[in-house]
Amino acid sequence: MMDPRTSAQDVTRCDLCETAVVQMHCDACLVNLCTACVGKHMISDESKDHKVVKFQARKSTPLYPGCTIHDKERCEMYCKQCDIPVCLSCLASKQHLGHELSKILQVLDEKKDIIMKERNELNKTIYPTYQDIASDVQNRMNQLEKEYGDLSTTITKHGEDWQREIDKLVKKLKAGVDEMKNRQFRILQKNLDEINNTLSDIKDEIDSMETVIDSNDLSKLISVSSYVHTYRYLPHKIIPSLPKFIPGKMHQEELSKMFGALSSSSLTSDKHGYSMKTSQKSLEGGSSPPVKQLLDEPETVTTINTGYSSYFANMACLSDDEIWTSGYGSIMKLYSISQGLLLKSITTKSGNSPSYIAVTKSGDLVYTDYNERTVNIVKNEKIEEVIRLQNWKPNGVYSTSYGDLVVIMYNDGNKQTKVVRYSGSTEKQTIQFDEKDKPLYTVDSRYITENRNLDICVSDNGARAVVVVNQAGKLRFRYTGHTPSPRKKPFDPRGMTTDSQSHILTAVYFSDCVHIIDQDGQFLRYIECGLSVPWGLCTDTNDNLFVAQFLKKQLRKIKYLK
Structure with missing residues (x-):
């Protein structure tokens, strides 16, 4: 079974x-x-x-979560000021009187949205990026294995070359030994032959003398001639001088210099070596955008008078033909570029001039109110407060490719500046210090934008720099202008925007121009076009540049890419 x-x-x-x-x-x-x-x-x-x-x-x-104060009570509300879930008994105790409360299900929905966005980011961007990094490291290890093998083979071959040269030298020295030995042997052999001949003569002389001595023949005795006196002069003694082998001293250091040495190896860490895989909505379903070249001479396409009374500062593209604008006064205006007509006006909730504006990916207008400490969104012409700050005041704002809001803000003493990323009203990331715990931004940081590679770019007029960090908030570079500068004026960045080529465009107030740099901070060119006091910038999907002329209160559309 x-x-x-x-x-x-x-x-x-x-x-x-x-x-x-x-x-x-x-x-x-x-x-x-x-x-x-x-x-x-x-x-x-x-x-x-x-x-x-x-x-x-x-x-x-x-x-529903259980209450940490009242046993067996469930929390159906959430106190935003205390940042904790609360139950009905908590509310009845008046502990949270006057606090901003939300239904906990709404808070959980927002939290779930954040988690889903972060999960999608992990799945679509971060995990594939780390896969690529792991593959890159493995490929580098494989390449190192091959290159170190080649290096060992080179050393072995060099050693074999040296061995052949040493063998030749040994053979030459041994040949010299044989030659000197043979030369001395020949001399000594000749000397020996001469001595042996003399010995033979002496022997014959002795035999002759013994014969005469034993004889009684007087005539023989008289006729004997003695040569003894010639043998009394002994031959010279030939003493060979033996050569010596004097080995050269092997000093390791000199030998290494002669043979060759290894240069030092190193491992460097490049914090900008990897970049996150791009997965913006604008790229979904497609590959990288086509490469566009800069025009030799940028050209003005159209000019629109905005009608602001004192100054015109900020813009945000709603579409390729519609653009939101703001300046002095509480009114934000939507213009048609092709018609040059005012389509719509929205008045801020407080009546203050909006500090900065942006447009979300869903097409809603966002503005910051510095004095009210709020970030607000306009939906169906109704203004909703998204973020209210305490002890901080919001400045520049931008809506990222993931739908987050990144906001520049100053503390009440105007001594600190930070960039905060929000998902809805929930704080997601704070960018304030570099790796040495030094401030990234001064208190005159104004405009903020996101590049296609997800870098966050801030124009910091107080530091006279464009400060660019990666998605994780790590400093990539600071751009402080190009020499020579137009009109020989200092670099004082204002509005910023980026395009499909990952160029970063920055309006420079005193120089009456726009700087274009690449995504790594390299200067490419200026856009001048007769600009007067350029301030806010934005680009549409066709890479047309829109410039707010601060004092003339004019909007300029400029074509700068082929």
């Missing part, structure tokens, strides 16, 4: 009896149940508030 727990694997079984097909589910305990086991489960732990639903409706019942 087949085991019902292991047969029919496509059927989910009851967690209690492990045999019956599941029909119900307890959302509180996350337990699958058959009908017969529901009662058993309900009385198994009476301290819990069991939520048994049909299996198909599992996880549909919200599980």
